[in-house]
Amino acid sequence: MKLITLILFLTGIAVAQRNFQQTPPYSPQLTSELKQLQEAALKSDYAWEQLAHLTNNIGPRPAGSAQANHAAQYVASELRKLGLDVRLEKVMVPHWVRGEETGALVEFPGMAPGTTQKIVLTALGGSVATPPQGVTAEVVVVNTFDELTALGNKVAGKIILFNEKFDKQLAAMGRGGPAYGQAVIYRGIGAIAAARQGAIASLIRSVGGADYRLPHTGAMRYQQDVPKIPAAALSAEDADLLAYLTGQGPVRMHLVLTPQQLPEVESYNVVADLKGSEHPEQVVIVSGHLDSWDLGTGAIDDGAGVVVAMQAAHLVKQLGLHPRRTIRVIAWMNEEFGVSGGTAYAALHKDEAANHFAAIESDLGAGHPAGISMAAPRENLASLRPAAAILQSSGAGIVQASEDTETDISPLLALGVPCFGPIQDDRFYFNYHHTAADTLDKVIPRELQENAAVMAVLAYVLANVPTDLQRPTPRPAPTF
Amino acid sequence: MKLITLILFLTGIAVAQRNFQQTPPYSPQLTSELKQLQEAALKSDYAWEQLAHLTNNIGPRPAGSAQANHAAQYVASELRKLGLDVRLEKVMVPHWVRGEETGALVEFPGMAPGTTQKIVLTALGGSVATPPQGVTAEVVVVNTFDELTALGNKVAGKIILFNEKFDKQLAAMGRGGPAYGQAVIYRGIGAIAAARQGAIASLIRSVGGADYRLPHTGAMRYQQDVPKIPAAALSAEDADLLAYLTGQGPVRMHLVLTPQQLPEVESYNVVADLKGSEHPEQVVIVSGHLDSWDLGTGAIDDGAGVVVAMQAAHLVKQLGLHPRRTIRVIAWMNEEFGVSGGTAYAALHKDEAANHFAAIESDLGAGHPAGISMAAPRENLASLRPAAAILQSSGAGIVQASEDTETDISPLLALGVPCFGPIQDDRFYFNYHHTAADTLDKVIPRELQENAAVMAVLAYVLANVPTDLQRPTPRPAPTF
Numbered sequence: 001m002k003l004i005t006l007i008l009f010l011t012g013i014a015v016a017q018r019n020f021q022q023t024p025p026y027s028p029q030l031t032s033e034l035k036q037l038q039e040a041a042l043k044s045d046y047a048w049e050q051l052a053h054l055t056n057n058i059g060p061r062p063a064g065s066a067q068a069n070h071a072a073q074y075v076a077s078e079l080r081k082l083g084l085d086v087r088l089e090k091v092m093v094p095h096w097v098r099g100e101e102t103g104a105l106v107e108f109p110g111m112a113p114g115t116t117q118k119i120v121l122t123a124l125g126g127s128v129a130t131p132p133q134g135v136t137a138e139v140v141v142v143n144t145f146d147e148l149t150a151l152g153n154k155v156a157g158k159i160i161l162f163n164e165k166f167d168k169q170l171a172a173m174g175r176g177g178p179a180y181g182q183a184v185i186y187r188g189i190g191a192i193a194a195a196r197q198g199a200i201a202s203l204i205r206s207v208g209g210a211d212y213r214l215p216h217t218g219a220m221r222y223q224q225d226v227p228k229i230p231a232a233a234l235s236a237e238d239a240d241l242l243a244y245l246t247g248q249g250p251v252r253m254h255l256v257l258t259p260q261q262l263p264e265v266e267s268y269n270v271v272a273d274l275k276g277s278e279h280p281e282q283v284v285i286v287s288g289h290l291d292s293w294d295l296g297t298g299a300i301d302d303g304a305g306v307v308v309a310m311q312a313a314h315l316v317k318q319l320g321l322h323p324r325r326t327i328r329v330i331a332w333m334n335e336e337f338g339v340s341g342g343t344a345y346a347a348l349h350k351d352e353a354a355n356h357f358a359a360i361e362s363d364l365g366a367g368h369p370a371g372i373s374m375a376a377p378r379e380n381l382a383s384l385r386p387a388a389a390i391l392q393s394s395g396a397g398i399v400q401a402s403e404d405t406e407t408d409i410s411p412l413l414a415l416g417v418p419c420f421g422p423i424q425d426d427r428f429y430f431n432y433h434h435t436a437a438d439t440l441d442k443v444i445p446r447e448l449q450e451n452a453a454v455m456a457v458l459a460y461v462l463a464n465v466p467t468d469l470q471r472p473t474p475r476p477a478p479t480f
Numbered sequence: 481m482k483l484i485t486l487i488l489f490l491t492g493i494a495v496a497q498r499n500f501q502q503t504p505p506y507s508p509q510l511t512s513e514l515k516q517l518q519e520a521a522l523k524s525d526y527a528w529e530q531l532a533h534l535t536n537n538i539g540p541r542p543a544g545s546a547q548a549n550h551a552a553q554y555v556a557s558e559l560r561k562l563g564l565d566v567r568l569e570k571v572m573v574p575h576w577v578r579g580e581e582t583g584a585l586v587e588f589p590g591m592a593p594g595t596t597q598k599i600v601l602t603a604l605g606g607s608v609a610t611p612p613q614g615v616t617a618e619v620v621v622v623n624t625f626d627e628l629t630a631l632g633n634k635v636a637g638k639i640i641l642f643n644e645k646f647d648k649q650l651a652a653m654g655r656g657g658p659a660y661g662q663a664v665i666y667r668g669i670g671a672i673a674a675a676r677q678g679a680i681a682s683l684i685r686s687v688g689g690a691d692y693r694l695p696h697t698g699a700m701r702y703q704q705d706v707p708k709i710p711a712a713a714l715s716a717e718d719a720d721l722l723a724y725l726t727g728q729g730p731v732r733m734h735l736v737l738t739p740q741q742l743p744e745v746e747s748y749n750v751v752a753d754l755k756g757s758e759h760p761e762q763v764v765i766v767s768g769h770l771d772s773w774d775l776g777t778g779a780i781d782d783g784a785g786v787v788v789a790m791q792a793a794h795l796v797k798q799l800g801l802h803p804r805r806t807i808r809v810i811a812w813m814n815e816e817f818g819v820s821g822g823t824a825y826a827a828l829h830k831d832e833a834a835n836h837f838a839a840i841e842s843d844l845g846a847g848h849p850a851g852i853s854m855a856a857p858r859e860n861l862a863s864l865r866p867a868a869a870i871l872q873s874s875g876a877g878i879v880q881a882s883e884d885t886e887t888d889i890s891p892l893l894a895l896g897v898p899c900f901g902p903i904q905d906d907r908f909y910f911n912y913h914h915t916a917a918d919t920l921d922k923v924i925p926r927e928l929q930e931n932a933a934v935m936a937v938l939a940y941v942l943a944n945v946p947t948d949l950q951r952p953t954p955r956p957a958p959t960f
Binding site for chain 1: 532533536537538539540545546547549550551588589590591592593594595597598600690691692693694716717720721724725728776911912915916917919920921922
């Protein structure tokens with residue numbers, strides 16, 4: 001360690017300690033209750049059992065599916081069992097259903113005569129279909145939008161593959177979010193850019209870190225004045241194959257995608273109140289999203305978020321605690337396909353925004369939590385520090401301010417509601433999310449308990465801090 | 481380190497050094513040539529480019545396929561380009577072709593009314609088909625043959641799942657082979673055991689370490705007096721799901737498998753000689769197998785083995801070296817589905833067994849090689865030690881005796897031919913082999929070069945050692 005680094009480090013400790021001492025201490029009772037919640041969360045199997053039921057007994061829960069609505073009824077019923085005041089708030093959701101999906105190379109350099117090569121792919125959520133018999137066209141591989149633009153109308157009638165690589169090194173460094181953000185743009189609007197130049201289908205390299213021939217789905221968009229062309233994600237290996245072969249000569253691919261966009265379906269946010277003893281009108285939301293993609297069973301995205309929110313209420317009840325403010329458990333419907341639930345809730349409860357004291361969401365899996373992230377003025381951090389000090393014993397002692405928050409509660413942030421979430425180990429999250437491999441085994445029971453501890457302690461401390469929080473400046477509502 | 485351990489360790493070093501000094505040194509010329517081969521192998525892209533062609537341009541090479549025979553012609557042509565004396569030795573191979581394969585749970589505890597759950601599976605090689613419309617039956621999960629036996633005729637009319645887990649911890653310790661051996665028995669004969677008790681289909685948990693919803697195929701067997709029932713491998717996640725659900729109540733599954741067993745096909749071992757200068761009649765085989773499973777493109781199993789064998793000949797030619805004995809490159813046909821090529825070669829060349837000085841095969845991927853394994857009397861180790869000392873600079877300095885050798889050359893071992901192979905890092909091999917994810921990117925170029933160095937040095941030293949090797953005692957021919 002260089003001397004200057006050491007000095008900065010020691011200064012940092014001093015600053016941290018000074019900050020710590022400036023923190024208004026919680027009452028001995030609140031401190032004791034938070035410790036009880038933490039301890040109980042680290043011992044309880046409740047969250048795990050709920051997650052097993054959601055993923056194994058109910059299964060994939062894509063928006064609009066019978067499973068998603070069944071899951072909403074199930075969660076509502078479980079929260080009623082805890083004695084919460086539960087209602088289903090209606091949300092209209094899109095209903096897109098995956099169909100047949102196959103890819104095969106029918107011409108490529110060096111091919112054994114009369115053979116083809118299978119291409120592993122999956123339709124992106126919202127994609128239109130090819131004709132039932134599929135399309136066959138030459139594949140053009142580009143790495144960036146600029147490369148596509150430079151090709152002009154040379155790509156007319158062809159299939160575009162955007163080969164932007166998910167940055168695995170960044171993800172391995174614990175920066176999966178930025179790695180995802182860099183690559184996901186091609187999933188979102190690649191089909192628009194490709195269609196503008198006359199392409200007949202748009203493929204992307206999967207946005208994720210897996211190297212197990214595993215395609216990652218996710219939502220994509222169209223634009224009104226641009227033709228809608230079919231869109232799919234290839235496994236990383238298949239994208240590599242196309243990059244290699246197109247570098248040697250013409251490659252033609254046969255592509256079949258037959259998804260259907262069915263009429264909108266009535267679905268629900270599950271909203272369950274554990275009433276506050278002093279300020280029942282003031283609400284602290286603790287939440288995750290109940291819908292999942294259709295390929296896996298939605299364990300890390302985001303069954304885990306739902307069950308740790310349920311666990312917060314379960315433990316408060318189990319320990320016979322009485323929060324000053326209302327703790328509101330929400331299982332959001334349809335984060336994945338346009339954030340219907342989060343948007344509908346913010347619209348419905350807009351006039352009660354001032355009474356939304358805080359909102360918490362967990363939507364980055366169930367990796368070991370290192371602490372708490374807050375989207376609100378930094379001055380509030382002092383109110384969280386004693387809670388973080390308690391959570392430090394289970395490894396979650398960091399508190400940090402952030403500009404952003406999780407998707408479903410971002411419309412509330414725009415209304416000026418302080419938003420919170422766990423800081424999680426996401427090094428492996430993007431290997432699995434949006435794939436068939438998002439299944440129960442990807443959650444480590446001990447880590448789920450650690451996350452439940454963060455959610456329970458965070459929800460309870462926000463429901464009990466004696467002072468008001470400083471609120472973020474309202475901003476324009478996000479568009480999805 | 482305990483004192484006794486330290487003493488044993490130091491004694492070991494002393495013994496190793498004494499052994500080393502007893503080793504007959506190679507001539508300065510041979511030593512120099514071996515170093516040249518090693519150095520050239522560590523720099524050359526030849527093996528990588530050949531592997532890219534086999535996997536990307538030709539693709540999957542299952543026995544009996546057009547791709548497998550095209551690959552044989554391609555390898556023969558490449559070896560002719562090197563100036564080798566090449567012939568295709570005819571081998572009849574089975575021709576099993578994968579069809580449709582789907583699994584769906586149609587009844588299970590807690591299911592949302594009117595829904596199903598997809599089960600990810602793949603037919604085992606050689607499986608018979610279900611009726612085209614599939615079969616539907618209750619699933620019974622067992623962990624062992626004993627558990628199955630105990631159920632008697634209660635499993636009649638049902639689908640059996642053998643849920644034996646691949647031991648990932650053993651594999652992580654570098655003992656993937658034993659981990660594979662423990663679990664693969666259910667793949668081989670599970671369908672026989674299940675059918676004996678009246679089951680209508682036999683499923684296994686995939687024999688491998690991946691947790692990416694990735695089923696592993698592989699060969700399975702039937703027995704003449706037992707009904708042939710369809711057999712498939714589930715991903716580990718799907719096996720976990722069935723174990724969980726059947727623990728709660730009845731689970732019924734719809735299974736469709738439509739593979740076809742077509743008539744035998746004429747195929748080939750590629751046999752290419754680089755003639756020895758002093759003893760052209762004495763042969764040192766250097767080999768890998770050219771066929772692969774159909775799901776992936778056979779990069780680690782076993783394109784890598786073929787190309788490092790080709791590289792051995794390529795480098796000897798490139799450096800203008802003249803081995804005393806003949807170096808014979810062989811690309812075996814159909815290791816996976818009954819070892820047709822290895823068996824046919826041993827039968828055809830049985831009378832020349834005494835002139836087979838040694839045989840080398842690489843068939844465990846292309847992980848970093850730690851040294852050389854030998855199936856032959858230990859006394860031969862001394863002849864290899866100077867070669868190992870050279871290879872130590874690229875991390876491959878171990879030499880060890882073993883009872884067994886790779887599959888294709890095991891019929892030669894039975895005839896008394898000393899057999900050799902690289903000792904490889906197989907910690908990740910069983911995550912990928914026999915799956916769709918056995919693709920080029922699983923091979924690390926540097927590690928392929930390291931393997932090529934071992935194969936080239938080993939082939940060349942065996943083709944040049946001045947003394948005869950002691951030969952293994954002939955044993956009964958293996959059955960596959």
